[in-house]
Amino acid sequence: xxxxxxxxxxxxxxxxxxxxxxxxxxxxxxxxxxxxxxxxxxxxxxxxxxxxxxxxxxxxxxxxxxxxxxxxxxxxxxxxxxxxxxxxxxxxxxxxxxxxxxxxxxxxxxxxxxxxxxxxxxxxxxxxxxxxxxxxxxxxxxxxxxxxxxxxxxxxxxxxxxxxxxxxxxxxxxxxxxxxxxxxxxxxxxxxxxxxxxxxxxxxxxxxxxxxxxxxxxxxxxxxxxxxxxxxxxxxxxxxxxxxxxxxxxxxxxxxxxxxxxxxxxxxxxxxxxxxxxxxxxxxxxxx
Numbered sequence: 001x002x003x004x005x006x007x008x009x010x011x012x013x014x015x016x017x018x019x020x021x022x023x024x025x026x027x028x029x030x031x032x033x034x035x036x037x038x039x040x041x042x043x044x045x046x047x048x049x050x051x052x053x054x055x056x057x058x059x060x061x062x063x064x065x066x067x068x069x070x071x072x073x074x075x076x077x078x079x080x081x082x083x084x085x086x087x088x089x090x091x092x093x094x095x096x097x098x099x100x101x102x103x104x105x106x107x108x109x110x111x112x113x114x115x116x117x118x119x120x121x122x123x124x125x126x127x128x129x130x131x132x133x134x135x136x137x138x139x140x141x142x143x144x145x146x147x148x149x150x151x152x153x154x155x156x157x158x159x160x161x162x163x164x165x166x167x168x169x170x171x172x173x174x175x176x177x178x179x180x181x182x183x184x185x186x187x188x189x190x191x192x193x194x195x196x197x198x199x200x201x202x203x204x205x206x207x208x209x210x211x212x213x214x215x216x217x218x219x220x221x222x223x224x225x226x227x228x229x230x231x232x233x234x235x236x237x238x239x240x241x242x243x244x245x246x247x248x249x250x251x252x253x254x255x256x257x258x259x260x261x262x263x264x265x266x267x268x269x270x271x272x273x274x275x276x277x278x279x280x281x282x283x284x285x286x287x288x
Contacts, residue, residue, distance in 0.1 A: 081277060189232060
């Protein structure tokens, strides 16, 4: 039975409707400005995204393609998770901590409205928050990573916009500092109601305790597959996941835990440090 928008009721439920944005060839020129690791090769990048969308379609998801032309110059716009949070009642427009992404929420507002998703509100200066730092544990619990992209004011604003929801904040590690992206979802992704994949060595201790208290098992990502985004895995339905193909140890561990793993090539798409969760903004998941 489907209840509400987004994935709060079923963080790893069957993906029914999802928003994506294809990379615009014009955006590749701004790769240095946006801190990408290297310039994306435009043709293979487009082919990778087309193949990624086909995997989503094969999983049964209806795809909503965002294409607001105002973001054509922005290579990060392909990572549609970050500008908004989808709550059961509708969308909250966030305010990215990365200054170059501040126009994305307004661009997606038009796309979301056109897709029938109501807008509940938005964040204003000085609040910042990015979708990669926000993860629903259940319909009444939102995990928030306090990072260089999501500040205390942003977390407080979300608490005000989500009455009745417990917004649990966790300090994320400094790691490589302000210039590098480290989101909460860089560290873990849900696979079922009682299973996540995570890089335990960097997981905040208090968050590890929350998972333990709720009897959530963890598939641990090894150190050598953290930088290649081993923890960044998109649940297509419970125990069925879409992952980057370059993490064989993590894949073997997931399969040992009973997860069916589908893969895609993200060589060009991931040069901006974004994996399958970053490339998608789930609009609807099914809770049966």
